[in-house]
Amino acid sequence: MPLVETEAIVLRTHRLGEADKIVSLLTRQLGRLRAVAKGALSRRSRFGSALEPLSYIRLWIYDREGRDLQRLGSAEVVESFFEMQKDYRMQVAAQYLAEVTERFLPDREVNERAFRLLMAVLRALKHFGEVNRPLLFFDYWLLRLGGFLPDLSCCMKCRKSFAGQAGFYVESSESLLCSACRSGGSGTQLSAQALALIDEFRSARIEEWLRMKKAPAGSRELRLFLEQVIEAHLERKLVTRRLLAEEG
Numbered sequence: 719m720p721l722v723e724t725e726a727i728v729l730r731t732h733r734l735g736e737a738d739k740i741v742s743l744l745t746r747q748l749g750r751l752r753a754v755a756k757g758a759l760s761r762r763s764r765f766g767s768a769l770e771p772l773s774y775i776r777l778w779i780y781d782r783e784g785r786d787l788q789r790l791g792s793a794e795v796v797e798s799f800f801e802m803q804k805d806y807r808m809q810v811a812a813q814y815l816a817e818v819t820e821r822f823l824p825d826r827e828v829n830e831r832a833f834r835l836l837m838a839v840l841r842a843l844k845h846f847g848e849v850n851r852p853l854l855f856f857d858y859w860l861l862r863l864g865g866f867l868p869d870l871s872c873c874m875k876c877r878k879s880f881a882g883q884a885g886f887y888v889e890s891s892e893s894l895l896c897s898a899c900r901s902g903g904s905g906t907q908l909s910a911q912a913l914a915l916i917d918e919f920r921s922a923r924i925e926e927w928l929r930m931k932k933a934p935a936g937s938r939e940l941r942l943f944l945e946q947v948i949e950a951h952l953e954r955k956l957v958t959r960r961l962l963a964e965e966g
């Protein structure tokens with residue numbers, strides 16, 4: 719049973735019996751996996767505070783190939799995202815990132831770009847204290863990396879370009895229609911402004927984009943649509959999406 723060193727982001731933990739924890743992790747070298755942390759709940763646990771949700775950690779893991787549950791040898795914190803989660807809205811945003819990552823990325827599939835994306839978005843939340851644009855950036859890039867981003871440049875039916883025009887979508891759809899193709903005035907509007915935002919961040923690093931200006935109009939609108947695309951793709955409702963919506 720080889721002991722493997724890797725970096726990871728803690729997605730979620732839950733209690734296992736009296737003293738242990740099951741930890742859901744996105745690791746850099748082994749992909750997403752779950753592992754048991756023996757004794758993690760005991761007072762003098764060797765894991766210390768390394769297993770807090772969204773901690774960026776270095777860990778040693780007994781990789782039992784073919785097994786559903788691995789075993790954690792030890793772990794240490796590289797960067798903590800604990801403080802920022804004292805703000806409830808930040809906590810919900812962080813939990814959203816964890817929930818989507820856990821549902822979206824397949825087990826044991828190494829995905830360096832998704833790992834770096836999650837790290838960058840966590841740091842953006844921490845340093846800029848803003849929720850909308852970091853989550854929008856995350857949704858967009860996760861869908862794009864996974865190959866599930868719909869064509870947002872034109873109507874899915876008539877293929878007419880949106881250039882300066884609004885798009886429309888209905889509940890659980892994964893793409894946009896133009897105003898002529900939507901039936902009987904139905905659907906939620908995604909403004910031209912929101913669609914134009916994509917060009918703003920598509921070729922920028924997240925912190926460059928966030929430094930540009932304070933929450934541009936349309937970012938929330940676009941985020942809500944991409945969240946819906948993610949839910950439609952996962953074929954399930956996200957618990958944290960509802961919590962985010964309650965927070966406005």
Ligand SMILES: [Zn+2]
Pocket residue numbers: 873874875876877878895896897898899900
């Ligand atoms: Zn059309």
